[in-house]
Amino acid sequence: MQAPSIGAEVEVLSFLQPVTRELVHRSSIAEVFVTGGVRTGTDTFSVGAQWPRDHALYHPDENGLNDPLLFAETLRQAYFYGAHTYFGVPLGSRFIGQDVSFDITDPAALRVGGAPLAVVLHGTWTEERDRRGRAAGARLDVTLTVDGHPCGRGHTRGLMLDDRRYGLLRGRPAACEEVIPHRPALDARIARPSRVGRLRWKDCVLERDRPDQQWGLRVDRDHAVLFDHPTDHVPLMVMLEGFRQFGHLTVHEASRRMYAGQAFALAGLSLDCAAFGELGEKIVLDLEEGPSDECTLRVAARQGGKLLARADMTWKCVGSRAPWSRFASW
Template sequence: MYQRRLRRENPDHPARAVPALDFERTVARRLVHRAAVAEVFVTDAVVLGEDHFLVAGQWPRDHALYHPDAQRRSDPLLFAETIRQALVYLAHWHYEVPLGHRFVGYDMDFEITDPDALCVGGRPLPVELEARWQWTDRRPPRRYGARLEVALSVGGRRCGRGSLRVVALDERSYRIVRGRIGRAECVSLAAEESCGRVEPGLVGRLRDKDSVLARGSSADEWLLRPNLDHAILFDHPTDHLPLMVLLEGFRQLGHLMTHSATPRPGGPAFSLVSAAVDCLAFAELDLPTRLVVREKVAAGDPTVVEARAERRLRLDALQGDTVVASCASVWAPVRLAAEVDRPVGLPVPCA
């Protein structure tokens, strides 16, 4: 039993009820299923009520993979990863789900409602997630199914929302669900050849190893080809493509699709503001994964692509003829600093 788990809201003094969150150090790596301390973003949590929590996180000013964009806004996938870590942490810390259980993601969604609140400044960004837990399939000690709904705030400013649904299984139940006993651990996490991957700048990344896309057989089909030795995408050994790897593939293809229509210098930039991913089957490491563009429209009139309209994309990930995951995303045009009307002499706001 963890001591901090017992702190609860004082109903007699609601205005002063919530204890201060600790941003000084991260939680234990094992409690968020990360091997590297540098990849742990959750720092604390307090109990507000039954199945109601406040989770603290700290986002780095820079990150090898989840780096800020040209307008100094935090990478939205930092939010997605923090949701994942928050759910796993609460499962172990508060609900006592055994540490050896395997977590399988079913669906995740997030929305950034106020991108300007996520500007990177002179120090790491402290974030808070107001989280509500819901059991969906609780059969201890073998199976724990749950959904976490969160609201994201920075400095008291509400700026996003999201959710994640998972099931945590003991080893025997996991092997039954996987159905690949004897093959599950056979794939070596060796470095993949980078030949054929899309140039990182075209998919919004900085390093060659961070690009996970290769060209497919048509303009609307691409290959998900991550480096299996990538220290962040594959922080620890796994027997399938994790949800966050699939999400990274969807994000990179979304960036390519939204920016390829405006390749000219000074053309409008777009930022990912929402994504909803459904995982329908395990994505195997040793099978080719195709990403297929199912729908690509501008918000409002699908027959006209306005330069400043939102882009909406629907993408599928397939192995053979099986859809293993799908993603619906929204990309909003970025308001560049030069376009912001401001009095002379005032500092440029984060665009």
């Protein structure tokens, strides 16, 4: 998919209309990154976005590069926005993510500067139908441009269902609010922020009971960003954050032995969902392959022995590690 010219970028940005929280499935206005869009063809549209120069969770890394999960979250919001605005999907529909991927082809273009970057996603929408020929879902493929420069691509695919069909697919009652603990305790089981590329303990989503055990996904339903609105299962963005933190820990602890002092950034991720992650039940992360010399690895998430999702990740060297990231213990 070829991105429009820089002139077209300016045209897109100049005709954006305000975006409501409902259109991108967010409760907090501060977490709405899509600023508007324009339809460019029968099955194509473009959206503009503004990424915060700093963010509580999706903050710049130690080398000043924007968090790649800002791209993933903007892609997620663009999917909802396009579905409701251009392709007739009613508000209130249930969306179930099936797979998502992104590839940052030029990490340097994501560097945070003195002003917010002009982010535009150019998307192609492909409707998918079930065996009876009914509209069941769609795939969105996008090209990412920053300040008019193409620097990434991605896709996401999902189902769009009414409440009845969602209930049939879910196959179990929604999680009961009263029996699920909310805020997990902050204790020694949690991976410290400097090991997983985070700044705050509350943003760390890896934990384990003993050092010789596998890492598990810590699910904090009171987290203002990861649980922006109520849900009856573990959200896709929580799973992505878990994979990213597990990858950061794995790659940097391996590189400490082989490439002392180098910093790596997540440059590509491809995730396939296999099942719902249930709230209140332990989720374990497994390293299935890697890290290789090219800093690629494959990670799986399982719950009760059942595969929930699998992700392939590519990490690229982007500079030297800051002193605080090597020695901080907070």
